[in-house]
Amino acid sequence: MSLESRVTEIIVDKLGTRPEEVTPEAGFQTDLGADSLDLVELIMAFEDSFKLKISEEDSAKLRTVGDVISYLNQHGVSE
Amino acid sequence: MKRRVVITGMGAISPIGLTAAECWSNAVEGKSGIRRITLLDPEPYSTRIAGEVRGYDPSNYFDRKAASRVDRYTQFAMVAAAEAYATAGLKESGIDPTRLGVIIGTGIGGLGTMEEEHSKALEKGVDRISPFFCPMMIGNMASGRVAIDLNAKGINFATVTACATSGHAVATAMDAIRLGRADAILAGGAEAPVTMMGLGGFCALKALSTRNDDPEHASRPFDRDRDGFVMSEGGAVVVLEEYEHAKRRGADILAEVCGAGMTCDAFHITAPAEGGEGSARSMSLAMEDAGITPDDVDYINAHGTSTKLNDLGETQAIKTSMGERAHKVMISSTKSVHGHMLGAAGSMELVLTVYAIREGVIPPTATLVEPDPECDLDYVPGTARQGRIRYALSNSFGFGGHNVTLAIGAI
Numbered sequence: 001m002s003l004e005s006r007v008t009e010i011i012v013d014k015l016g017t018r019p020e021e022v023t024p025e026a027g028f029q030t031d032l033g034a035d036s037l038d039l040v041e042l043i044m045a046f047e048d049s050f051k052l053k054i055s056e057e058d059s060a061k062l063r064t065v066g067d068v069i070s071y072l073n074q075h076g077v078s079e
Numbered sequence: 080m081k082r083r084v085v086i087t088g089m090g091a092i093s094p095i096g097l098t099a100a101e102c103w104s105n106a107v108e109g110k111s112g113i114r115r116i117t118l119l120d121p122e123p124y125s126t127r128i129a130g131e132v133r134g135y136d137p138s139n140y141f142d143r144k145a146a147s148r149v150d151r152y153t154q155f156a157m158v159a160a161a162e163a164y165a166t167a168g169l170k171e172s173g174i175d176p177t178r179l180g181v182i183i184g185t186g187i188g189g190l191g192t193m194e195e196e197h198s199k200a201l202e203k204g205v206d207r208i209s210p211f212f213c214p215m216m217i218g219n220m221a222s223g224r225v226a227i228d229l230n231a232k233g234i235n236f237a238t239v240t241a242c243a244t245s246g247h248a249v250a251t252a253m254d255a256i257r258l259g260r261a262d263a264i265l266a267g268g269a270e271a272p273v274t275m276m277g278l279g280g281f282c283a284l285k286a287l288s289t290r291n292d293d294p295e296h297a298s299r300p301f302d303r304d305r306d307g308f309v310m311s312e313g314g315a316v317v318v319l320e321e322y323e324h325a326k327r328r329g330a331d332i333l334a335e336v337c338g339a340g341m342t343c344d345a346f347h348i349t350a351p352a353e354g355g356e357g358s359a360r361s362m363s364l365a366m367e368d369a370g371i372t373p374d375d376v377d378y379i380n381a382h383g384t385s386t387k388l389n390d391l392g393e394t395q396a397i398k399t400s401m402g403e404r405a406h407k408v409m410i411s412s413t414k415s416v417h418g419h420m421l422g423a424a425g426s427m428e429l430v431l432t433v434y435a436i437r438e439g440v441i442p443p444t445a446t447l448v449e450p451d452p453e454c455d456l457d458y459v460p461g462t463a464r465q466g467r468i469r470y471a472l473s474n475s476f477g478f479g480g481h482n483v484t485l486a487i488g489a490i
Contacts, residue, residue, distance in 0.1 A: 014144075016142055016143045016145075037211060040210040041210050044207065048207075
């Protein structure tokens with residue numbers, strides 16, 4: 001499964017959104033209905049699935065789906 | 080003059096039904112909701128039966144995200160509150176949201192959430208605790224969630240008095256409306272205790288029936304062979320409304336909450352006081368508050384848990400507070416069929432009491448076969464009975480020595 005699909009799957013599971021809403025441009029709070037608690041849980045789910053630790057400073061910068069995918073790519077997660 | 084408080088809507092979800100009407104019809108027919116436990120593997124426990132809300136599917140009420148962020152106890156509160164709100168016609172009423180309150184309690188709170196997150200913390204580390212853990216677990220979240228759901232911006236808090244919780248919720252809601260703090264309040268309780276710690280904890284207390292081979296007859300209040308209560312889950316909520324407010328908007332007024340009595344045994348953490356002293360005072364205070372005497376009371380919905388001590392103490396309390404009338408008044412414990420819903424028990428039984436008043440039918444103590452010689456009153460054993468109810472009392476007593484009695488009148 002591609003990185004994008006895995007990320008989409010996690011977002012759909014945690015936020016209850018439809019897969020087609022999860023585009024690279026979609027903002028978690030602005031477009032996908034997440035609140036600050038949802039974001040904490042989402043980051044935790046990314047950490048668990050991709051076996052990495054995202055610092056608080058970094059997670060504050062992850063505002064869109066695309067941000068997460070680039071972050072994961074930069075940190076050596078490709079699939 | 081006191082502002083009068085009436086009931087204009089009711090909702091319930093319990094082991095005997097997913098709506099108030101279904102619960103009533105099964106209570107009247109004496110159909111038990113007690114079965115072998117399915118929510119967890121009951122084998123290791125001395126008690127392997129409980130009253131689960133059968134046929135409950137959260138996806139019928141909540142979207143997936145909402146369901147995963149709301150503890151089961153809060154879900155039951157929200158389901159019951161939505162039914163009460165709808166049947167009261169509050170949505171169409173144009174009620175000022177700042178005059179609409181919520182007082183919904185729970186005996187324990189989000190125990191299932193607590194267990195799950197505690198296990199996760201031990202297995203995966205404390206930094207894996209969900210950000211939703213605290214808001215899901217806390218015992219006031221039913222009131223918070225229901226308020227969000229129904230845009231109720233007035234008085235809002237939760238009561239916690241174990242098995243007397245929702246009796247206190249209704250009593251304090253009545254007080255608040257009398258005092259003019261709100262025009263309508265959704266009051267009640269919810270509980271979801273069928274979990275490892277809930278079941279294990281009550282087993283350790285030796286409080287539960289171990290009649291595992293005959294679940295439908297395990298909760299047998301006032302019976303000689305009773306051996307403990309049967310733990311149940313669910314939620315029940317009523318809409319209390321100021322009488323003139325209800326009349327003005329043409330609401331269907333179901334009954335009046337005429338008074339309440341609240342006392343404490345100040346005696347023991349779990350056992351009732353000698354002779355039911357505290358509960359007797361609670362019943363007397365409720366009648367006094369309602370301005371009625373024992374002769375006005377036709378029905379008592381007993382706390383009747385099916386434990387040795389409660390049923391005996393309550394019987395003595397009824398004799399003390401009702402005098403001669405104790406032997407004439409009809410008494411029943413509907414816990415015989417829905418089990419003990421703990422923090423939801425008082426409001427569940429209030430819902431059934433209101434139906435009894437409306438329908439002129441007394442729901443039976445369905446499982447009572449051979450009365451305890453020391454429990455020698457009319458507990459309406461076996462089958463329902465026709466009868467006019469002018470006033471009814473509904474008792475709830477909780478660990479900690481809390482006693483609450485509601486006085487309900489026909490309208």
